Amino acid sequence: MKNCSEKIDQPVPFVDLGLQYENHHAAFEKAIIDTAASTQYIMGAEVSRFEKDFSDFLGVREVVSVASGTDALRLSCLAHDIGPADEILVPANTFIASILGVCELGAQPIPVDVDPETHLLDISDAETRITSKTKGIIPVHLYGQTLNMDSLLDFAERHGLFIIEDACQAHGAEWNGKKAGGFATTGCFSFFPSKNLGAFGDGGAIAVNDSSIAKKLRLLRNYGSIEKYVHETIGTNSRLDSIQAAILNVKLTHLEKWNNNRFCAASRYSNGLADLKSIKTPLFDSSLSQNHVFHLFVIQCEHRDKLQQYLTDRGIQTGIHYPVPIHLHKAFEPWGYSEGTCPIAEKLSKNILSLPMFPEITNNQIDIVINAIKEFYNYEL
Ligand SMILES: Cc1ncc(COP(=O)(O)O)c(C=O)c1O
Numbered sequence: 588m589k590n591c592s593e594k595i596d597q598p599v600p601f602v603d604l605g606l607q608y609e610n611h612h613a614a615f616e617k618a619i620i621d622t623a624a625s626t627q628y629i630m631g632a633e634v635s636r637f638e639k640d641f642s643d644f645l646g647v648r649e650v651v652s653v654a655s656g657t658d659a660l661r662l663s664c665l666a667h668d669i670g671p672a673d674e675i676l677v678p679a680n681t682f683i684a685s686i687l688g689v690c691e692l693g694a695q696p697i698p699v700d701v702d703p704e705t706h707l708l709d710i711s712d713a714e715t716r717i718t719s720k721t722k723g724i725i726p727v728h729l730y731g732q733t734l735n736m737d738s739l740l741d742f743a744e745r746h747g748l749f750i751i752e753d754a755c756q757a758h759g760a761e762w763n764g765k766k767a768g769g770f771a772t773t774g775c776f777s778f779f780p781s782k783n784l785g786a787f788g789d790g791g792a793i794a795v796n797d798s799s800i801a802k803k804l805r806l807l808r809n810y811g812s813i814e815k816y817v818h819e820t821i822g823t824n825s826r827l828d829s830i831q832a833a834i835l836n837v838k839l840t841h842l843e844k845w846n847n848n849r850f851c852a853a854s855r856y857s858n859g860l861a862d863l864k865s866i867k868t869p870l871f872d873s874s875l876s877q878n879h880v881f882h883l884f885v886i887q888c889e890h891r892d893k894l895q896q897y898l899t900d901r902g903i904q905t906g907i908h909y910p911v912p913i914h915l916h917k918a919f920e921p922w923g924y925s926e927g928t929c930p931i932a933e934k935l936s937k938n939i940l941s942l943p944m945f946p947e948i949t950n951n952q953i954d955i956v957i958n959a960i961k962e963f964y965n966y967e968l
Pocket residue numbers: 655656657658681682684685727753755756776777778779789790791
């Protein structure tokens with residue numbers, strides 16, 4: 588009998604932002620100092636450069652930077668004139684921020700169940716939730732994989748719905764060679780530090796293909812004004828700081844390489860865990876997502892809570908994305924949803940586990956995680 592109770596020598600973090608800083612600190616420090624010296628702290632050259640370079644990267648007409656991913660979604664909702672009479676379809680398995688803009692504007696988020704393999708919004712389930720009040724849909728490219736955008740665009744067109752893409756976890760993910768965030772009127776990104784493209788604080792952006800929507804968003808993010816003291820509409824203050832833009836300008840040049848590293852790490856996990864019957868690894872299926880950028884590596888597993896505790900005890904950090912489907916949160920009480928509304932999302936929330944994933948993760952660290960999982964199922968249960 589193997590003794591598996593010992594802690595491993597080197598803990599494996601869930602994400603290691605320190606390594607990325609160490610590897611590129613000279614460029615980051617220069618970017619910060621140059622911006623400080625420029626005194627252009629709000630908007631300015633670094634912000635314009637980031638908006639241009641990120642729009643080129645995504646292949647979209649324009650990018651409007653904002654203060655966070657949550658604001659990108661909220662301002663997109665405002666730009667689509669969502670109001671209390673509207674129902675908006677949203678996936679049951681996502682981070683709550685995906686739907687906060689909908690709620691803030693008084694519209695009703697309608698939870699849609701998810702696909703049991705990809706954990707993404709299930710378009711066939713969405714068909715069953717359409718009513719005369721349905722106005723739009725917010726697909727979330729969760730974990731770094733895109734929805735089947737051909738099916739989604741067809742669905743939205745048939746029902747006359749707008750689409751706001753939540754690409755907050757999918758910087759660089761593609762469907763048929765086109766980047767996530769570039770399919771709809773607006774595509775929303777978060778630059779929360781641990782994202783595939785992360786700032787040194789909060790930040791967000793909206794990818795836009797329609798110049799009149801882009802103009803509306805530029806007004807909304809800046810007190811309803813483009814020209815100083817000329818206020819065309821009621822807006823807010825939601826801008827990307829110049830220092831954050833300067834950091835993102837450095838990081839954007841590394842994004843493809845980092846996404847590739849994540850893909851290689853995911854591939855090693857998948858191969859290493861392939862023969863374990865108690866585990867289901869994410870699909871590597873080109874018909875589902877042609878470029879998964881593995882923001883998260885999420886497995887389905889038996890005895891999830893025990894496995895998570897076992898890994899924690901051995902110094903391996905994991906996460907759960909997400910432990911409660913959105914419609915079962917207390918915040919959703921006003922709409923009266925109960926268990927059974929989205930059975931697949933509800934079941935997944937009890938058996939999913941996110942393994943350590945970041946571009947600098949080493950093969951040795953991945954093997955430590957794989958071996959610990961194998962030990963758990965082979966010896967501990
Ligand atoms: C799917 C999803 N949507 C929205 C957000 C909100 O982004 P932010 O934290 O930048 O407000 C996040 C970030 O955590 C997210 O993962």
